[in-house]
Amino acid sequence: MNPTLGHLLQQEIPLTWYLLLSAVLFCLGVLGFLIKRNLITVFMSIELMLNAVNLSFVTFAHQWHEVKGQIFVFFVMMVAAAEAAVGLAIIIAVFRARATLAVDRIDLMKL
Amino acid sequence: MHLILFIVFAGLCLTGAINLLLQTHPINSALSLIVVMTSLAVLYLLLGAEFLAAAQVIVYAGAIMVLFTFVVMLLNAGREERTLGSRVARILGFPAVTAILAVMATVILRSEDLGVAGLRDRITTTQDLSAVLFTKLLLPFEVTSVLILIAILGSVALARQGDGKTRVNIGRTAGK
Incomplete structure (x- = not known):
């Protein structure tokens, strides 16, 4: 084999980087949840947080050579699909009743 | 190779996530979230999770995000006004996010027994996954x-x- 190609294939990176990426993505999701003012975008930030957690699940599954971590991600995906369907239906219902998607104007249950 | 792929797709991932926060129109946010999810699928593949990479593209980038863009178009959602969030979000939220990130980064960086990931690692096949999923x-x-x-x-x-x-x-x- 070509020595440079072999070197490239053998290159390894620490799993810490994946976990840090996951942490940063999660925090960006929380930040989006706090600063976005559109109901749909707030919901997208929740999906971003779920994805960040999935990445750390896959990383730990790789670390311990365990299949169960990946199965957990599979279940999270299924629950996220169900959640997205119900959540978007609720958003459509809210839009019908209020004719707006701005979270500041949907505040009847707010303290 | 692994390093290059990781840097490219982690960069795409972070760019997409930051773009999601910066865009004011929901459709632009939805499209950048699709970028995030597709590059996460590549990262799953790098970690040897081939079934999850496929499922990520099909379920997340395919089904869920199509639902999102469909709802954005159906409701004809306009631009949102750019704010920094409510008062509670400013006072409690941002310090809390910074604290969470700091704590997580410290814990991750201080853990010593974490391994490495390379292109020659064992790949968890769909067979391995389904053997556990359909028995236990x-x-x-x-x-x-x-x-x-x-x-x-x-x-x-x-x-x-x-x-x-x-x-x-x-x-x-x-x-x-």
Whole structure:
């Protein structure tokens, strides 16, 4: 084999980087949840947080050579699909009743 | 090779996530979220999770995000006003996010027994995954299908055109 190609294939990176990426993505999701003012975008930030957690699940599954971590991600995906369907239906219902998607104007249950 | 792929797709991932926060139109946010999810699928593949990479593209980037863009177009959502969030978010939220990130980064960086990932690692095949899923975890799997069924029924019941009262309400708001 070509020595440079072999070197490239053998290159390894620490799993810490994946976990840090996951942490940063999660925090960006929380930040989006706090600063976005559109109901749909707030919901997208929740999906971003779920994805960040999935990445750390896959990383730990790789670390311990365990299949169960990946199965957990599979279940999270299924629950996220169900959640997205119900959540978007609720958003459509809210839009019908209020004719707006701005979270500041949907505040009847707010303290 | 692994390093290059990781840097490219982690960079795409972070760019997409930051773009999601910066865009004011929901459709742009939805498209950048699709970028995030697709590059996460590549990262799953780098970690040897081939089934999850495929499922990520099909379920997340395919099904869920199509649903999102469809709802954005259906509701004809306009631009949002750019704010920094409510007062509670500014006072409690941002320090809390910074604290969470700091704590997580410290814990991750201080853990010593974490391994490495390379292109020659063992790949978890779909066969390995399904062997566990359909023997040890058969009941949770079947319960998930019931959950999906309930979600379908619930979303149809919620999104269906309501009774006459709501329709009058819509007419009034449109007339304003």
